[in-house]
Amino acid sequence: MSSFGRDLPKSIEDLMVRNISTECPYCGDTVALLPQCKPLSDLYDYSYFVALCPNYKRHHCKPIFAVYQSLNDYITERYPIPTFDASTMHEAIPYAIRQDYAEARRCLYVNAYKGAITLLRRVVEAVSCDRLGEKSKDKNGRTKRLNDLINLMLAEGLITKDLSDSAHEIRLFGNYGAHVQDDGLDTVERDEALDAREITWQILYTVYVAPYKTKELALKRQKKSEG
Numbered sequence: 003m004s005s006f007g008r009d010l011p012k013s014i015e016d017l018m019v020r021n022i023s024t025e026c027p028y029c030g031d032t033v034a035l036l037p038q039c040k041p042l043s044d045l046y047d048y049s050y051f052v053a054l055c056p057n058y059k060r061h062h063c064k065p066i067f068a069v070y071q072s073l074n075d076y077i078t079e080r081y082p083i084p085t086f087d088a089s090t091m092h093e094a095i096p097y098a099i100r101q102d103y104a105e106a107r108r109c110l111y112v113n114a115y116k117g118a119i120t121l122l123r124r125v126v127e128a129v130s131c132d133r134l135g136e137k138s139k140d141k142n143g144r145t146k147r148l149n150d151l152i153n154l155m156l157a158e159g160l161i162t163k164d165l166s167d168s169a170h171e172i173r174l175f176g177n178y179g180a181h182v183q184d185d186g187l188d189t190v191e192r193d194e195a196l197d198a199r200e201i202t203w204q205i206l207y208t209v210y211v212a213p214y215k216t217k218e219l220a221l222k223r224q225k226k227s228e229g
């Protein structure tokens with residue numbers, strides 16, 4: 003706990019000595035906010051203020067509305083909510099998969115953990131189908147169960163054992179059975195949703211981004227040795 007608990011900031015100067023770093027919704031950088039007005043505080047531990055991102059001239063970042071909690075000495079919320087646009091993600095990842103992942107991130111931003119997990123599970127399934135191609139289908143042409151898809155990804159050497167174990171953890175959430183109470187989503191917590199996002203990003207990175215970068219490096223080396 004910080005030494006600022008119950009000690010609410012009363013002025014801009016007061017705010018400046020607190021931990022008011024956050025992700026800017028416009029440029030995406032993690033920045034120390036520049037408060038532009040005196041904070042308004044409520045009866046609890048929350049203070050509200052308008053701030054600028056230090057990059058606002060360079061990146062045209064607009065003013066941010068921030069909520070600071072003195073008890074934990076950090077920014078709990080900031081508005082507007084970032085868009086996490088699929089078009090800003092790495093081009094090596096198929097666009098439809100980027101869209102699902104971006105939407106999962108938007109869910110996380112508004113604490114919609116069930117929605118986030120459901121979308122992340124969908125991403126894992128889509129990655130498997132994309133990379134396994136025909137192998138992702140059973141003999142009737144239907145997509146195999148996610149359990150089998152993850153095992154196949156491992157067997158085909160597309161992911162490591164560690165990553166397949168992690169993928170199974172995501173699979174076990176939102177595992178639609180006959181009954182809604184069996185899908186594991188009732189008790190999903192913030193930490194679990196954040197872990198699931200981290201794992202999903204590792205899968206995307208391993209399957210798409212890393213091979214793409216390796217190929218680019220090899221091409222550069224080739225050009226150099228030719229020149």
Ligand SMILES: [Zn+2]
Pocket residue numbers: 026027028029030031055056057058061063
């Ligand atoms: Zn910014």
